Amino acid sequence: MHDEFLCHVTAYGVCDGRRIGVPLGTYRAPTLALALWWLRDRASWIAERLDPGPDTPYVPPGALVPVPETAPDVPRVLRAWCADPVRQEHVADELAGGRLVRIAAGDETTEYELLAESVDALRMQRTLPALLLPMA
Numbered sequence: 001m002h003d004e005f006l007c008h009v010t011a012y013g014v015c016d017g018r019r020i021g022v023p024l025g026t027y028r029a030p031t032l033a034l035a036l037w038w039l040r041d042r043a044s045w046i047a048e049r050l051d052p053g054p055d056t057p058y059v060p061p062g063a064l065v066p067v068p069e070t071a072p073d074v075p076r077v078l079r080a081w082c083a084d085p086v087r088q089e090h091v092a093d094e095l096a097g098g099r100l101v102r103i104a105a106g107d108e109t110t111e112y113e114l115l116a117e118s119v120d121a122l123r124m125q126r127t128l129p130a131l132l133l134p135m136a
Helices: 032-050 074-083 085-096 119-132
Strands: 005-015 018-029 101-106 110-118
Touching: 005 032, 018 032, 032 074, 032 085, 032 110, 074 101, 074 110, 085 101, 085 110, 110 119
Parallel strands: none
Antiparallel strands: 005 018, 005 110, 101 110
16 A cells, blocks of 8 residues: 655746746645645646636636637636546545556646655655666
8 A cells, every 4th residue: 555645736838949847836645635635625726726716806807708618728627627536536546556647737828737646656666676787
């Protein structure tokens, strides 16, 4: 069983023709449940900042306009992921199995990426090449 998880959130965009990543947060979760909670919390946090409600106090009246149905909708994708218990269970199974999990959503300018992986799996990956080296 994997007991500790490293979680990251990063936004990627293009600047001067190069893809640039901006870290939005990192969390070392002591349990699987806390790793899932943090990923959902960060996904909701991003969605709320990209798509606040019209009655949000810091948004001036008339500042928000609907986007066409055909436009990429990162907040909708992230909110749907947070609300889907089947997808949450799948993420939990992958993390518990020691596999890296990546949740990503993007629009024309930015890709938002949530990553989580087992600290134990990371440690095993680091030591594996040393175990395979031939003895002289």
